[in-house]
Structure formats: structure tokens, C-alpha cells
Amino acid sequence: MTxxxxxxxxxxxxxxxxxxxxxxxxxxxxxxxxxxxxxxYHLDLGTKTHNFPAMFGDVKFVCVGGSPNRMKAFAQFIHxxxxxxxxxxxxxxxxxxxxxxxxxxxxxxxxISHGMGIPSISIMLHELIKLLHHAKCCDVTxxxxxxxxxxxxxxxxxxxxxxxxxxxxxxQFEQIILDTVVTRSTELDKELAEELLxxxxxxxxxxxxxxxxxxxxxxxxxxxxxxxLLNRLECDQISSPHEVLLEYxxxxxxxxxxxxxxxxxQHNPK
Numbered sequence: 453m454t455x456x457x458x459x460x461x462x463x464x465x466x467x468x469x470x471x472x473x474x475x476x477x478x479x480x481x482x483x484x485x486x487x488x489x490x491x492x493y494h495l496d497l498g499t500k501t502h503n504f505p506a507m508f509g510d511v512k513f514v515c516v517g518g519s520p521n522r523m524k525a526f527a528q529f530i531h532x533x534x535x536x537x538x539x540x541x542x543x544x545x546x547x548x549x550x551x552x553x554x555x556x557x558x559x560x561x562x563x564i565s566h567g568m569g570i571p572s573i574s575i576m577l578h579e580l581i582k583l584l585h586h587a588k589c590c591d592v593t594x595x596x597x598x599x600x601x602x603x604x605x606x607x608x609x610x611x612x613x614x615x616x617x618x619x620x621x622x623x624q625f626e627q628i629i630l631d632t633v634v635t636r637s638t639e640l641d642k643e644l645a646e647e648l649l650x651x652x653x654x655x656x657x658x659x660x661x662x663x664x665x666x667x668x669x670x671x672x673x674x675x676x677x678x679x680x681l682l683n684r685l686e687c688d689q690i691s692s693p694h695e696v697l698l699e700y701x702x703x704x705x706x707x708x709x710x711x712x713x714x715x716x717x718q719h720n721p722k
Contacts (some may be wrong), residue, residue: 602680
């Protein structure tokens with residue numbers, strides 16, 4: 453994944469599936485609610501064995517990322533930022549029964565790992581959307597947190613993605629469904645991107661900007677906030693010290709923390 457500066461050219465719009473209807477998470481599958489049981493195998497959860505509305509009904513934010521350790525660290529960070537009681541070290545993996553993904557819940561914030569590659573993230577998103585549907589969640593904001601290379605962007609910069617482009621620089625994702633090639637737009641929620649950019653005004657330690665992100669077969673329908681690790685116009689190897697890279701990885705978390713606290717009415721500007 454590589455983040456690049458946005459240009460002013462108008463991107464193509466195509467039909468895209470929508471997962472939110474009437475503010476509730478909606479899955480376009482008429483058979484889903486008539487099933488006797490829906491087992492989310494890779495999350496080790498099921499509608500008969502777990503009370504989804506009780507467990508997840510209050511979820512308002514879902515933050516996803518590749519690494520299990522990073523998503524656990526993010527859950528602990530948000531637990532401390534929101535001032536919840538108890539130790540953040542006590543947060544338990546909801547998906548502990550499987551080694552596919554990890555999931556942590558901190559109040560209204562769900563933190564989930566998705567691994568690497570198309571199959572891994574597709575399986576996780578498929579089961580996540582069904583989880584939110586069964587839990588009757590509404591007004592959910594989904595944000596991917598990650599790292600990337602940069603093109604024309606200095607290392608340590610936080611890039612809020614407005615559009616994901618493929619290897620041909622096209623803002624689209626092609627998927628084969630029942631022998632049919634379905635093309636969907638990869639433009640993200642621009643209002644959410646602007647809201648995140650406004651939040652960055654309170655963090656002066658590093659630059660934050662809106663730009664495009666080039667992905668190879670990756671597709672996200674919500675906000676994406678990545679910190680760049682290098683400028684590929686200058687080099688293609690990460691040379692920053694380990695402690696600097698660790699500090700870089702905290703930057704998207706700080707930005708998203710401000711957004712969450714603002715929306716929850718817990719924000720006190722420094």
C-alpha cells in the first residue's frame with residue numbers, strides 16, 4: 453500500500469453496494485434473517501451461542517488493521533484515552549477461540565485485525581458486516597488504521613485517504629460475483645475525511661493531509677488513516693530507527709482518538 457498526494461482530476465463513479473440503510477447496518481441478503489443460525493466461523497461467534505445485540509449493540513466505531521498486536525495496542529490506547537475503569541491490560545480477545553483474527557471491545561469501539569491479502573480482509577469484512585447487522589448496530593463508523601509507503605510525502609506524515617486507486621491508478625475495485633465482474637467505486641466518505649483532518653489541527657507534532665492511496669486488490673468502504681514510513685521518490689527501504697517507527701505508528705491512533713472523543717462528547721482540547 454502506498455499513499456500519494458491527491459490530484460484535482462475527477463474520479464470515476466460506479467455502482468457500489470451500501471451497507472447502511474436507515475442508519476442500521478444492512479446486509480443485502482434476504483435469506484440472512486430467516487436462517488436458524490448464522491455462524492461466523494472465522495470469528496468464533498454464532499447467533500445461537502452469543503447474544504450479538506447485548507455484546508455489540510452499542511458499537512459506534514470499528515477500527516481495523518492488519519496486525520493482531522497493533523489492534524490490541526489500539527484497544528488498550530482507546531481504553532485509557534476514554535477513561536474507562538480497570539486496567540487496559542485486562543482487555544480480552546473476543547475471538548480467542550480462533551487463531552484467524554483478534555477482536556477487542558472498549559466501550560463503543562471495536563478493534564479487529566484483518567491479516568494480509570485479499571482473502572483475509574474479505575473474510576473478516578464479510579463476517580464483521582453480518583455481526584454488526586445481527587447486533588442491530590446503527591450509525592457505525594469504520595476506519596482502517598495502517599502504515600504505507602509514500603510518494604512525494606515525507607516519512608511520518610499521516611495520510612487520510614479520500615480515494616483508493618488500483619495499480620492502473622483507477623478509483624475502482626473489480627470483483628467476480630456469480631460469474632459476473634462487478635466494478636465498485638473506491639471513493640471513501642469525504643465528510644469523514646474532512647472531520648479527521650479537522651481533528652489533526654490539535655496535533656502539531658506531525659503533518660496530516662488528505663491524499664490517495666494505491667492498493668493492490670484492497671478495498672475499503674470507510675475512512676483510512678495511514679502514516680507513511682518512507683518517501684519512495686527518494687528510497688525504497690525503510691531506514692528510520694525502530695523507536696522512530698514505533699512513534700510513527702502511534703500517530704493515526706492519536707488522530708482517531710480525538711475524533712472518537714469529540715463524537716462521544718468527551719473531548720477537552722489541550
